[in-house]
Amino acid sequence: MSDEPMRVAVLGGGSFGTALASIAADNGARVRQWLRDPDLAAQINREHRNGRYLPDYAINPAVVASTVMAEVLEGADLVLVAIPSKAFRDVVRQARPWLHAGQILVSTTKGIQEEGFKLMSRILEEETGFPHIGVISGPNLATEIAQKQLTATVIASDDPETRTRVQTALGCDYFRVYASNDRYGVELGGALKNIYAIAAGMAAALGMGENTRSMLMTRALAEMSRFAVDQGANPMTFLGLAGVGDLIVTCSSSLSRNYRVGQALGEGSTLDEAVEALGQVAEGVNTVRLVRDKAREDGVYMPLAEGLYQVLFEGVPAQEMARMLMLGEQSSDVEFILSREDVRQAHRDDEGPHG
Numbered sequence: 001m002s003d004e005p006m007r008v009a010v011l012g013g014g015s016f017g018t019a020l021a022s023i024a025a026d027n028g029a030r031v032r033q034w035l036r037d038p039d040l041a042a043q044i045n046r047e048h049r050n051g052r053y054l055p056d057y058a059i060n061p062a063v064v065a066s067t068v069m070a071e072v073l074e075g076a077d078l079v080l081v082a083i084p085s086k087a088f089r090d091v092v093r094q095a096r097p098w099l100h101a102g103q104i105l106v107s108t109t110k111g112i113q114e115e116g117f118k119l120m121s122r123i124l125e126e127e128t129g130f131p132h133i134g135v136i137s138g139p140n141l142a143t144e145i146a147q148k149q150l151t152a153t154v155i156a157s158d159d160p161e162t163r164t165r166v167q168t169a170l171g172c173d174y175f176r177v178y179a180s181n182d183r184y185g186v187e188l189g190g191a192l193k194n195i196y197a198i199a200a201g202m203a204a205a206l207g208m209g210e211n212t213r214s215m216l217m218t219r220a221l222a223e224m225s226r227f228a229v230d231q232g233a234n235p236m237t238f239l240g241l242a243g244v245g246d247l248i249v250t251c252s253s254s255l256s257r258n259y260r261v262g263q264a265l266g267e268g269s270t271l272d273e274a275v276e277a278l279g280q281v282a283e284g285v286n287t288v289r290l291v292r293d294k295a296r297e298d299g300v301y302m303p304l305a306e307g308l309y310q311v312l313f314e315g316v317p318a319q320e321m322a323r324m325l326m327l328g329e330q331s332s333d334v335e336f337i338l339s340r341e342d343v344r345q346a347h348r349d350d351e352g353p354h355g
């Protein structure tokens with residue numbers, strides 16, 4: 001490997017993109033960050049601060065921000081795409097003329113494209129056809145990372161070079177980077193947990209207790225892994241940082257934007273009011289709609305996603321969601337040990353001919 005510093009490009013000027021850019025610069029990389037807003041780019045270059053998304057964070061002065069894609073991508077070895085899912089493909093298309101097959105392309109985005117139910121790394125693949133593609137996901141609240149609180153993420157790719165290069169670029173003493181080859185599972189975990197973070201925020205605002213929160217998170221894990229396995233992911237991924245790890249943090253912290261949307265709904269706001277007050281993207285709002293439709297289409301049992309969908313889009317009061325949870329099927333605890341079908345069959349047998 002050469003002694004030249006790694007050249008990292010970050011697309012996106014939000015809080016996570018900014019924190020990752022600064023970590024890479026701390027690790028000695030030459031870092032360029034692309035964003036749309038020229039005033040924010042100027043502020044990052046002048047004050048080494050992102051006043052819009054992470055006002056109290058001292059960005060490494062070596063990070064150079066720009067609104068010009070060519071300047072940011074020129075010579076980049078690693079490209080991190082930190083753009084909300086709705087704009088992701090569009091931004092990758094803008095970047096495409098400066099991308100090449102030798103680069104490592106990594107999505108940080110925890111969302112789903114409506115057309116074709118596609119995850120972001122799939123979009124990277126479709127738009128480029130390049131071989132070094134990965135995704136990072138884990139318990140990664142940007143605000144805490146900016147405070148250098150200890151945490152870890154997962155780099156998932158079936159390409160070993162992508163995994164090791166990202167571990168080198170981003171791993172440091174407060175941000176560990178673990179590896180996985182289940183790209184789809186890791187990416188789906190990151191998208192799905194946003195649904196349950198909204199439900200958890202709502203439950204907290206409605207005054208539900210710790211037992212309830214624990215039940216909600218655990219049944220959420222069962223539901224998200226059931227769905228993910230149906231879609232082809234490895235269930236073991238959900239035992240890791242990008243599964244249960246990210247679920248716990250996002251369902252527990254009001255630093256999570258998805259959790260905050262849920263809290264606002266539980267306090268009586270409409271969805272529009274909750275999203276407007278947030279002023280940032282909460283991917284879970286869109287994800288719950290897409291996942292609920294997909295689960296229905298594929299016959300996957302997802303009572304929590306269904307209940308949340310009804311609260312968000314069909315005017316069902318938030319209190320009803322808790323009731324629906326308690327009225328759901330009393331089925332298997334861990335389906336990979338005892339299948340739901342076995343529990344159902346036992347009930348049918350118990351009812352017998354008189355039942």
Ligand SMILES: NC(=O)c1ccc[n+]([C@@H]2O[C@H](COP(=O)([O-])OP(=O)(O)OC[C@H]3O[C@@H](n4cnc5c(N)ncnc54)[C@H](O)[C@@H]3O)[C@@H](O)[C@H]2O)c1
Nearest residue numbers: 012013014015016017082083084087108109110140141142
């Ligand atoms: N913030 C976090 O704590 C966090 C942590 C882990 C992962 N993520 C994921 O990473 C992704 C990026 O998160 P973030 O918090 O850095 O940013 P964000 O989701 O708040 O997005 C903001 C950035 O995207 C830009 N953007 C939005 N629409 C755009 C468009 N049409 N064209 C160009 N740029 C556009 C905004 O200008 C801004 O720079 C998210 O999708 C999220 O799921 C976020």
Ligand SMILES: O=P(O)(O)OC[C@H](O)CO
Nearest residue numbers: 138139140141256257258
């Ligand atoms: O602020 P959220 O809800 O988008 O969550 C941020 C990260 O995904 C937490 O890992």
